[in-house]
Amino acid sequence: MRRRPSHGGYYCRRCSRGRARPGSGGHLGGDVAAADRTVDVVVVGAGYAGLTTARRLVAGGVEVAVLEARDRVGGRVWTVTTPGGAVVDHGGQWIGPTQDRLQALADEFAVGTFPTHVAGTNVEIRHGERHEFTGLVPMSDREASADVVTALFEFDQLAKEVSPAEPWTHPEATTLDRRTLGSWVEEHVDSPTGRDIVTAAVLAVFGAEPSELSLLFALAYARGGGGLNMLVRTTGGAQERRFTGGAQQMAGHLAAGLGDRLITGAPVTSVVHGPSGVSVVAEHPGTGAPGGDPGGTGRVRIDARRVVVAVPPAVQGRIAFDPPLPGDRSQLAQHAPMGSVTKVHAVFDRPFWREDGLSGQVVADAGTLRFVSDNSPEDGAHGVLMGFIAGHDDRRLESAGPAGRREAALADLVRAFGPSAAEPVEFVEQRWSAEPFSGGAPVACFGPGLLTGCGPALRRPVGPVHWAGTETADEWSGYIEGAVSSGERAAGEVLAALGHGADGVDGTDGVDDGRR
Amino acid sequence: MADADEITEAYADWQARCNANSRLATMLRGWDRVVHLTCSDTGDRFTIAVEDSVLAELRQGAVGDPDLVVTATSEDFADLFWGDLNPSEKYLSGEIVLAGSADDVMRLDAMSMVVFLDG
Numbered sequence: 001m002r003r004r005p006s007h008g009g010y011y012c013r014r015c016s017r018g019r020a021r022p023g024s025g026g027h028l029g030g031d032v033a034a035a036d037r038t039v040d041v042v043v044v045g046a047g048y049a050g051l052t053t054a055r056r057l058v059a060g061g062v063e064v065a066v067l068e069a070r071d072r073v074g075g076r077v078w079t080v081t082t083p084g085g086a087v088v089d090h091g092g093q094w095i096g097p098t099q100d101r102l103q104a105l106a107d108e109f110a111v112g113t114f115p116t117h118v119a120g121t122n123v124e125i126r127h128g129e130r131h132e133f134t135g136l137v138p139m140s141d142r143e144a145s146a147d148v149v150t151a152l153f154e155f156d157q158l159a160k161e162v163s164p165a166e167p168w169t170h171p172e173a174t175t176l177d178r179r180t181l182g183s184w185v186e187e188h189v190d191s192p193t194g195r196d197i198v199t200a201a202v203l204a205v206f207g208a209e210p211s212e213l214s215l216l217f218a219l220a221y222a223r224g225g226g227g228l229n230m231l232v233r234t235t236g237g238a239q240e241r242r243f244t245g246g247a248q249q250m251a252g253h254l255a256a257g258l259g260d261r262l263i264t265g266a267p268v269t270s271v272v273h274g275p276s277g278v279s280v281v282a283e284h285p286g287t288g289a290p291g292g293d294p295g296g297t298g299r300v301r302i303d304a305r306r307v308v309v310a311v312p313p314a315v316q317g318r319i320a321f322d323p324p325l326p327g328d329r330s331q332l333a334q335h336a337p338m339g340s341v342t343k344v345h346a347v348f349d350r351p352f353w354r355e356d357g358l359s360g361q362v363v364a365d366a367g368t369l370r371f372v373s374d375n376s377p378e379d380g381a382h383g384v385l386m387g388f389i390a391g392h393d394d395r396r397l398e399s400a401g402p403a404g405r406r407e408a409a410l411a412d413l414v415r416a417f418g419p420s421a422a423e424p425v426e427f428v429e430q431r432w433s434a435e436p437f438s439g440g441a442p443v444a445c446f447g448p449g450l451l452t453g454c455g456p457a458l459r460r461p462v463g464p465v466h467w468a469g470t471e472t473a474d475e476w477s478g479y480i481e482g483a484v485s486s487g488e489r490a491a492g493e494v495l496a497a498l499g500h501g502a503d504g505v506d507g508t509d510g511v512d513d514g515r516r
Numbered sequence: 517m518a519d520a521d522e523i524t525e526a527y528a529d530w531q532a533r534c535n536a537n538s539r540l541a542t543m544l545r546g547w548d549r550v551v552h553l554t555c556s557d558t559g560d561r562f563t564i565a566v567e568d569s570v571l572a573e574l575r576q577g578a579v580g581d582p583d584l585v586v587t588a589t590s591e592d593f594a595d596l597f598w599g600d601l602n603p604s605e606k607y608l609s610g611e612i613v614l615a616g617s618a619d620d621v622m623r624l625d626a627m628s629m630v631v632f633l634d635g
Contacts, residue, residue: 118608134602134605135602135604135605135608135629136604136608136629137604137629137633139602139633142633142634142635143633143634145633146539146629146630146633146634149626149629149630149633150539150542150543150626150630152626153543153622153623153626154542156622226618227622229622229626235608236608
């Protein structure tokens with residue numbers, strides 16, 4: 001049977017209405033919409049982190065409400081079927097070795113996986129020339145490639161010294177966090193071509209230029225996935241397999257399990273928090289819309305004892321916290337921009353490049369698409385090429401508009417695969433940098449000084465406010481796996497704070513008892 | 517198919533290139549390991565040791581407890597040691613199988629790739 005501590009000033013369904021609201025939330029209106037409710041825990045964000053948090057909490061006997069800004073779940077994982085019938089993952093899409101939590105979800109919901117297509121020869125674009133290569137590293141300049149392999153190795157050796165959970169504890173943390181990944185690459189890779197190869201890989205992994213990333217952050221990030229060597233690999237690495245039918249499916253199943261605990265189309269605008277709990281308000285046009293809640297106010301308010309914020313740091317900045325967040329937590333949100341990436345898909349009637357012995361993979365030193373891979377369905381019923389426009393290229397192409405980006409991307413595909421690539425059946429782009437509720441993708445990119453300055457604030461609860469999201473994960477941060485593990489961690493924190501721990505002993509639910 | 521004599525000769529060439537490679541000197545530092553080679557076609561076995569950042573002579577048979585076991589055809593071993601084969605490509609395609617800790621596998625892959633690229 002579910003144990004519930006005595007109220008002690010907290011809210012419950014029976015007695016919350018009419019009580020003074022927590023904190024100093026006197027500005028909140030008095031109208032109560034139908035969706036308004038009082039629960040134990042509010043979860044902000046229904047990506048994999050928020051969904052996992054909610055599911056764990058529900059399993060722990062806790063009443064939950066999840067507020068999701070979009071009208072869909074999955075966050076940075078989003079699968080769509082194009083008008084022509086191609087299933088396209090606009091966001092996160094891969095699973096690799098050691099991503100066991102994500103694999104368990106796939107198994108649970110009977111979502112199959114298949115190997116990312118790698119058979120064939122890769123294309124390298126270097127100084128405007130087209131080359132072909134096999135294996136991991138472009139080969140047009142062997143000296144440069146040897147530089148890259150050596151640097152990759154040295155980077156991973158250095159990364160082994162860094163704790164992915166607490167990178168700021170490294171004895172040289174300040175020094176490592178003072179410089180950028182770019183400056184390290186310049187020091188360790190002599191040849192310009194070698195640096196270009198590394199830059200292409202960094203753009204694909206982070207959606208950011210090496211010069212934008214703290215070295216300590218990059219080391220910790222790589223370490224959390226088993227090394228940069230793992231992150232850049234397909235076979236045996238982070239891009240090893242894809243999900244049959246798309247990576248969003250498990251999120252859909254998790255959402256279905258939450259039933260009406262999940263409220264979509266409700267971007268959270270404010271979190272009032274204090275010793276007596278939280279009051280979370282979201283815009284929710286649905287409550288005031290025709291056919292919706294007749295007395296609707298266009299917003300929804302959930303009162304609870306705790307809140308778990310499961311959105312990226314940059315998006316947390318959209319939420320008004322009252323009282324304001326501590327300085328280090330606020331600075332963290334201000335200083336952790338999302339990677340800048342547009343993911344494009346070109347759909348063809350068949351994977352014609354395979355007929356030419358090509359794998360579909362491209363690595364380029366310049367242009368619009370610095371990384372391309374074969375994203376065709378498992379059965380090859382049609383051909384799909386996926387490419388990233390990342391970092392400065394992504395910002396540079398803002399003014400080009402969708403048509404300009406399409407033209408530039410197709411020119412790059414033609415350069416790699418010939419004239420057959422000029423006229424895809426369909427072409428779609430997902431511009432993550434323009435997504436208000438992600439702010440970019442694939443992950444928040446920490447610049448110099450942020451981890452050592454504000455890192456400990458990343459997971460540290462602020463009173464009844466807890467933090468989840470792949471950015472807070474210590475393993476596979478930036479990946480779906482990290483999102484899932486962060487949700488498990490946050491739910492564990494909250495359950496312990498609410499006295500729903502494994503031992504079943506009621507906790508005191510003090511403000512600071514969720515701290516690490 | 518390559519016999520034991522050819523593999524021994526090819527290895528001597530590879531060993532000389534490895535031990536003369538300045539990048540490898542760093543990569544092999546502190547990495548004393550025993551590597552067994554198994555030819556999937558002929559059944560021949562060999563043992564390589566790394567000691568003090570230096571590759572030792574090839575020994576016939578499986579000697580000692582291996583940290584790593586490499587399985588490939590005798591022809592691939594000969595091509596690898598002669599520098600005619602991209603080791604990462606063969607490893608990624610599964611034609612060369614490396615068994616050992618993830619760290620040891622990564623290091624062997626990286627060092628053999630560097631020697632291949634440096635020629």
